[in-house]
Amino acid sequence: MGIESSRILRNSPFVKPIDAILNWCREYSCWPYAFGTACCAIEFMAVAASHYDISRFGAEVIRFSPRQADLLVVSGTISEKMAPILKKIYDQICEPKWVMAHGACTCSGGIYDNYCTVQGIDTIIPVDVYVPGCPPTPEAFLDGLIKIQKIIEGESIRDPKYCGE
């Protein structure tokens, strides 16, 4: 947003209210990037569809361009062949960004432990919230989203990731 880079604001006494406003905005307007590869992506589609309706949580603007998203939702098994692409997509998303590992495969490799599967995406990129399940129910996904919102709520423009210090 650019506000974070202002040293004056960071050191001002108004940090708390600024944080509150910024976080409130970010929390309820997550733009997810759907990095869906497998079964979990179908459940992600269900979350986005009419019944579970992700827009109740302000996250219905699903983007397929990393430049327009701030929440990376990784749904589905990541193979060794896919790993460099995931890394590239993550690097392309601008700060501030959050990552949700959606499903057992992204959390830990799930039931696949063999020559071609990555054992958890946290070996490639940092992860904020893990949503277990194979696949997780839509309710579990929404729970994960709420957890992301809680993380955002606790952030401050004084955090190292914003100051670049």
Place this chain on the structure above:
Amino acid sequence: MADLVAQTLLEKFPEAVSLAPDFRDEEAVCVTRESIIQVLRFLYSNPDTEYTLLEDICGADYPGREDRFEVVYQLYSLKTGGHVRLKVGLQEEDPTLPTAIGIYKAADWFEREAFDQYGIRFEGHPNLRRVLNHEDFVGHPLRKDYPIKKRQKLTRPTNLGWEEGQSRGNGDGSEQTGEEPEWMTLNIGPAHPTMHGTLRILARLEGETILKAEPEIGYLHRGFEKTSEALTYQQVIPLTDRLNYCSAMMNNVGYCRAVEKLLGIEVSKRVQYIRVIVSELSRIIDHLVCIAANLVDIGALTPYWYCFRERENVYELLEALCGSRLTTSYTRIGGLSHDLPDGWVDKCREYIRDRIPRAIEETETLITKNRIFVDRTSGVGAISADEALNWGFTGPCLRASGVPFDVRKANPYYDYDKFDFDIPVGSNGDTYDRYLVRMEEMRQSLRIIEQALDGLPEGPISVEDRRVSLPEKDAVYTKFGPLVQHTKLIVDGIVPPEGEVYSVTEAANGVLGFYIVSDGTKRPYRIKVRPPCFAIFQALPQLVEGSMIADLIAIVGSLNIIAGELDR
């Protein structure tokens, strides 16, 4: 009819052909590698047989044998309705044989897969490179001496060599000389909304017209076949859910049916009917997803909401049945995990009478005569019947081209011959026809479910066979025999006799085949899945050549490529 083929081959090629061990009445012959092409050509063109559909080519590894590797061809004749399996033994030092692309275009990717997984070289193949594993991969993972957990990291995205105008993966080795029209290369996917997150297409464009396209797959390769070799037969069932995750039930049914064939057991009528009901429900939701996703891709978002609303209803039914929405694992070898819950039949009836038809009608009203949709799909990505068959198309994509082939009619299983239903066929084989065929198939599936619910017989949901079914819990606690049987089944698992079977079912995307080799132990020696969309997707370059990028989006969506079964 069945025996005729093997006999004919023996008479025609006495030196090259020998009979494979007889097992479960399947036709299988061993062929020498020198004559395999001759034999294939004979089977393809002989008017008595006409084995026009190459369903599968796969490799197998037998380290102890003189001929370490084996290449297995599965052929099907639409004329006689019979399968035949050709097996070619290859020595470890020189695992090469001629390519079958000249006869069956379908051989293309199947041969590449055998090369990738086993290192079998097909001479004359125009583009023999890895298809599922990444290009830096060393070794061949499905060989028995490759450790299952030996991972190989890839540090950069796969480079197909196209970007630099190199010849690899391109065929003609062309570079821009200045005389030809100018072209540019466009990379689409895998991180692209239409590519389902896992497909990648490189397109060479002149303006917006596609001169040439090449798909790259394997981004969701997760080692189903290698993993299943380390599991027991029962443990493989959850893995089959994740092949075509849009219709997991049908994979469960297909796999269990294959293992039951291996064991030589027949499940009870009740089990058969329940399997039919859940399969057809899955077919409906699979088609709903395909149509919804296809429409979203080409810009029609509204039907997506309608389709997914009804899909949720079907999920409710499946959840009541097995506790899970997507990954069902409902079938067991020899039966089902449990019977239908109370009130399920009535609920199912309500859904198929009111709710699902409503979703179909609504989509129909919104889309079928929609001018924009018709203009964007009619005549786009058309393929003729012969070509489609030659590429190994099955399922709705083949039927859209006008071939009325459906395993449920051609080789009926589970009383499908007793149900009254029609096989919808298209006439142009284009994207619009594929959409229409899917719409109609959903209606036919509703008819089948209705009849199956009406005729649902009473009976056990597991076979009375000591080899597969657990005894009653009461008996285990009180009697010695059942206790031993229980312990043996839990410790040893299901142990089928030595042999090999190939069993097909009609899944949502087409012919889903399971080729299972048993060595008489509790773990399968080799499981090969014949995924329907693997054969379909390899024809993409032909389908999109000369069309626009926007057409490519519509075409890929209409093929219903499910990465789980494509890459396994």
